[in-house]
Amino acid sequence: MTPFPDAAWFTAAFAFYILALALFLVRSATRRAIWGWAGLSATSAGFLLQTIALVIRWKVSGHSPLASMYEYASVMSWMAAGSLAILVARTRRFEIGSYASPLIIAMMAIASLLPRQIEQQLVPALQSHWLQIHVSMAAISEGAFAVACGLAIAYLVKERRAGTRPEELERLDNLTHRMISIGYPLFTLGALFAGAIWAYNAWGTFWSWDPKEVGSWIIWLFYTGYLHARYRRGWRGRRAAVLSIVGFVMIILSFVGNLFLGGQHSYG
Numbered sequence: 001m002t003p004f005p006d007a008a009w010f011t012a013a014f015a016f017y018i019l020a021l022a023l024f025l026v027r028s029a030t031r032r033a034i035w036g037w038a039g040l041s042a043t044s045a046g047f048l049l050q051t052i053a054l055v056i057r058w059k060v061s062g063h064s065p066l067a068s069m070y071e072y073a074s075v076m077s078w079m080a081a082g083s084l085a086i087l088v089a090r091t092r093r094f095e096i097g098s099y100a101s102p103l104i105i106a107m108m109a110i111a112s113l114l115p116r117q118i119e120q121q122l123v124p125a126l127q128s129h130w131l132q133i134h135v136s137m138a139a140i141s142e143g144a145f146a147v148a149c150g151l152a153i154a155y156l157v158k159e160r161r162a163g164t165r166p167e168e169l170e171r172l173d174n175l176t177h178r179m180i181s182i183g184y185p186l187f188t189l190g191a192l193f194a195g196a197i198w199a200y201n202a203w204g205t206f207w208s209w210d211p212k213e214v215g216s217w218i219i220w221l222f223y224t225g226y227l228h229a230r231y232r233r234g235w236r237g238r239r240a241a242v243l244s245i246v247g248f249v250m251i252i253l254s255f256v257g258n259l260f261l262g263g264q265h266s267y268g
Contacts, residue, residue, distance in 0.1 A: 004116055005060055009053035010074070014108045016046030017081065017101060024097035036094025040085060043097065047081040054078065061118045066135040073111035073255070075136070079143025080104045087147065087175065096175075099157070100150025103248070107146065110255070130198035137190020138216070142251050144183030145223075149248035151176040152241035159238060173236055176244050184223050191216045215254030222247050 020042035027035035054074065057065040065071040084100045087093075155172040158164045195216070196206040226243045229235035235243070 004118070006053040006056040007116070009049050009056065010108075010112075013046040013050035013053060014105075014112065016042050016049060017104050017108060020046060020097060021101035021105060024094060024101055027094050028098050033092075033094070036088075036092075036097070039094060039097050039101075040088050043081055043085045043088070043101070047078065047085055050074070050078045050081065057118060064132050064136070066132060066139070068115065068117075069255075070111050070114040070116045072135060072139055073107055073114065075139040076143045076146070077104050077107035077111065079140045080107065080146040081143075083144055083147045083179065084150070087179075091171075091175070093171070093175075096151060096154055099154040100147050103146045103150050128198055128201055130194055130201060134190055134194040134198045137186045137194060141183040141186035141190060144179045144186070145244075145248050145251060148176045148179035148183065148244045151179065152244035155241040156238065156245075169237065173240060176241065177230060180223060180226060180244060180247075184227065187216075187220060187223070192220055211257060212254065215250075215257065219247065219250050219254060222250060 020039045023035050023039035023042055027033070027039060054065050054071075057071065061067070066075065080100070081104050084097060084104065088097055151172055155169060155176065158172065159169060195213070199208065199213075200206045222243075226235075226240070226247060229243065230240055
């Protein structure tokens with residue numbers, strides 16, 4: 001058996017996501033729906049191939065693929081791809097793919113640069129059901145935030161484009177808010193509450209000022225501020241789009257920072 005039995009499937013998924021971006025860009029240039037459907041098909045194919053890659057890692061390792069930074073980044077990009085495919089299929093707004101696909105490709109690129117060895121014997125701190133809940137919900141929520149970021153970028157680009165109809169901008173604004181509304185409760189329950197319970201079981205304390213813990217807390221406060229600004233202050237449109245983009249940039253900085261700062265969340 002090869003050291004990384006999922007590698008070929010991961011690479012194939014990566015290639016299909018790149019192909020999807022190219023097809024979505026062609027659709028934006030030609031305005032022909034067939035290219036948009038082709039981009040959606042490529043995204044769906046990449047999602048399926050990446051699902052197979054994750055299942056292979058699960059089967060070979062004997063535990064869910066959530067034990068390393070590589071697996072976390074892969075699951076996050078997988079969730080983003082699935083969310084994008086569903087969103088495009090339901091709304092038929094193919095231009096969304098032109099802005100969200102690059103984020104998926106970026107997450108896949110980050111994952112491809114990380115150590116991908118399969119750990120069959122986990123350290124004691126990782127042998128917990130609470131860890132699975134914590135990491136899976138955090139990765140899924142951040143995948144939703146990634147799509148929200150892509151939608152926000154689409155909003156800002158279209159806002160500057162002459163001839164864009166107000167209802168089109170409103171639709172993008174509402175979709176951005178919807179994705180954040182999906183990601184926020186998952187992040188709250190997974191990254192914060194389940195993470196605190198896992199930390200207590202693993203190290204005997206709910207909070208240890210670990211860099212990743214602090215980063216997650218700041219991210220949660222930021223998205224809480226986004227929702228507060230939207231519901232209480234009426235922030236919509238450009239200001240809400242900028243907040244969505246800044247929020248996802250913070251997520252990427254937190255992830256990359258964890259690689260350099262280390263701490264209790266660095267396992268691979």
